[in-house]
Amino acid sequence: MESKIEKAVDAFIEGFNCAQAIFSTYGTELGIDRDTALKISSGFGGGIARMQETCGALTGAYMVVGLKYGKTLADDKVSHEKTYKIINEITSGFKEWNKTTLCKELLGHDLNTDEGRLFIQENGLFNTVCIKCIRDAARLVEEF
Template identity: 35%
Template sequence: MKYDHADRACELFVGGLNCAQSVFAAFTDVTGMDDELAMRLSSSFGAGMGRMREVCGTCSAMFMIVGILYGLGGEYTHEEKTEHYSRIQELAARFKEKHDTIICRELLKGLSVTSTPEPERRTEHYYKVRPCVRFVRTAAEILDSYIAEHPPMKQDTQL
């Protein structure tokens, strides 16, 4: 199975979804999650978690998707937990290779970085100066690559 979600994630971002929603919702065909639920669940992680400019929402979305595909249930060993955290750190490292950081405020170099809750209006100017669509693409490409390298086992849970 060939995964290719980067264009879809970028379309969703340009269409008005936040960065986390764009990546997370682009992968509903893989996670089996309902589109509306996916958008609602990931809505809090945009702009570095509620516009606090912490961990980039695209990375949070990657980590949530990986949790669905490879995550741990209620019972697991110390080794399994270590393996899962290693997986998350690998994805973060891949993102850092491209952009030097996973921190939203550091990614937005040169832009006004505030922690007010009011999002910026999505105008033509916004898309000209906002680098976020690049991060959306990067996260989706990294995740596609990771999934291709590590095909998930079928999950028994219904989302």
């Protein structure tokens, strides 16, 4: 039986972005259908709409945490604090393993330039860096 970590990697290899790979894999366990999960997370790849800010695998993990623990009542401070605590712990673990949470620093090249995209593709960084980030984010989701 395929692990959820490998299922997330497979979703990325299939052509979904890093955020979609995480959120669609784990969101379905929490009551959201795969198509809806893919739609919600579609803008978060490439460090949020290819802006290369926070890694999409991490934002996908954050969405999973929010779906599981997020507050639904305005005055629910317990759920709010639990969500933030887990997201901070996931972020710390990811930083420990990868030294940064920023997509641009993880890839080391600009996705928004022809030269940067070409370098990333020619050097297989989507298949090395991004897949490692997806595995790391998935491991952290499973841990928490």
